Amino acid sequence: MMALKGVSTWGCSSSKPHPQLGVVSSHSGHIGNNLRYDLHKCCKWECCCLGVLAQRAITPVEDEKSSSSPLVESPGAADEPLQNESKGFHKDMNLLPKPLTAIDISSSPRDGSKVRVAYQGLPGAFSEDAALKAYPECETVPCDDFETAFKAVELWLVDKAVLPIENSVDGSIHRNYDLLLRHRLHIVGEVQLRVNHCLLGLPGVRKEELKSVVSHPQALAQCEVMLNDLGAVRISAHDTAAAAQTVASNRARDTGAIASFRAANIYGLDILAERIQDDDENITRFLVLARDPIIPGTDKPHKTSIVFSLEEGPGVLFKALAVFSMRNINLSKIESRPQKQRPLRVVDDSNEGSAKYFDYLFYIDFEASMAEPRAQYALGQLQEFARFLRVLGCYPVDTVV
Incomplete structure (x- = not known):
């Protein structure tokens, strides 16, 4: 058996206690009290990674009990050797x-x-x-x-x-x-x-000979115009590379695959057409992802990803987003996901009794490094009214497509 190493996680807890959250030290592993944040000391906020503060770990608000039961391994699906020079x-x-x-x-x-x-x-x-x-x-x-x-x-x-x-x-x-x-x-x-979606087929096959095309459902949907012109039957696969392997294994000359250029080389297939996707800018x-975070800098553009949930109240989401706007921090991504363990929030209605709404987690990417004081102050202020807050990572932006 393999020894497992403890993993630290950036995170912080709200000053208000929450039944699902607890703070765990990455060094001792013991559950401690929820941390209270002092806005006047936000330059020392625990989530910053300036190398002078110990990193904290926080119990996830969702899916706290990960499945530990052994899963059944998929059959080997060993293919017969194919002769193709x-x-x-x-x-x-x-x-x-x-x-x-x-x-x-x-x-x-x-x-x-x-x-x-x-x-x-x-x-x-x-x-x-x-x-x-x-x-x-x-x-x-x-x-x-x-x-x-x-x-x-x-x-x-x-x-x-x-x-x-x-x-x-x-x-x-x-x-x-x-x-x-x-x-x-x-x-x-x-x-x-x-x-770059490519149409692949067995060596020597022409595109016009194809009667069916197999690929991942998203790849099939992204190449709908070409498939309509071809008049081919669409067959779903687990992923694009699996589609290429299926065509190579079955040796069916009337079946093609939508997959990558590399998949054609790996599985010995001909590229019948390139860039067949409907949208060129795909x-x-x-x-x-890694076990340990990197130390962010300011020498190049950085992005920070966080997830948080909010207390009930009018304009709370507006206040959450305003902490970034007032510090001139651009938000590049906002995603909301219903909380699985607490899907509904009950809100009293003055006349009709109780109203029930989805309770959400908000994922945000913002364009700033955690090495910048403005990012530390923004998250320090956000923590004042967030029920849960966790920094998923701070990392350089990929500027080359």
Whole structure:
């Protein structure tokens, strides 16, 4: 069995007690009293990372009891060796890295010369492209699903995880927002990747021969115009790389796949068409996650991601956003998610009895470094009326797409 190392988490507690929250020291592991914040001392606010304050950890407000029951590993799905001498196609797909599963608890041998980066999908997935953009010399580690990638970092199987958080066409990936709160990882970077959907087929097949196309549902939806012109039947797959592997494995000449350029090279498929997406400006933003936060600076543009919930009252959300506006801090992203453990808030109505509303968590990205006093003062003021506040990470902005 592998020894697990404790992970510290940036966070702070409201001055008002909350039944779901407790403050945990990253050094002792004991539950302490909720911290009370003095606005006049906000330059010493506990969430700042100037290297002079001990880092705190806070119990998540959502999904506090993560599932510990062992999950059943997916069948190996070992494919028969394929004979194809063209394009350096893998004769045995078993030579490709196998995705980690939720019950994988031992890491492969590592020499320490490369960063190991987890991603969701099979080799050739767009998430692997994002990992290689962030760490060109890294060793990529495929995972079955998003949560397995989170756990791989927590269990020291890998050093980092690169996971999608939003797409310019389809919006936010809500599952990863929820997992950010459930797990105690830190955002240490971002990657903006331009998506190039390619139509792939078996060697020698022409585009006109295709009767069906397999890919991830989002990829199929993003290439609707081309698929309508082709008149092909759409078949859903777990991810784009899995679609390419399916076409290569089944050897069906009338079936194509929508996947990446790298997937074509990995699985020995021809690229029948490139950039087939409806929107040329199709960009996916990924987050780089690690066990420990980085020390933010001011030498380059930084972004800070936080999550918080608010007390009931008129204009409270307006007040929360105003703490950034009055300090000239730009908000680049606002996302709200209903609280799972407390989905409804009961509010007394003067005439009709009780009204029930969704209770929300708010995720915000703002363009400032936690090394800047204005960011520290803004979060110090926000804490005055926030029921829960946690800093998910402070990291450099990716300016190259």
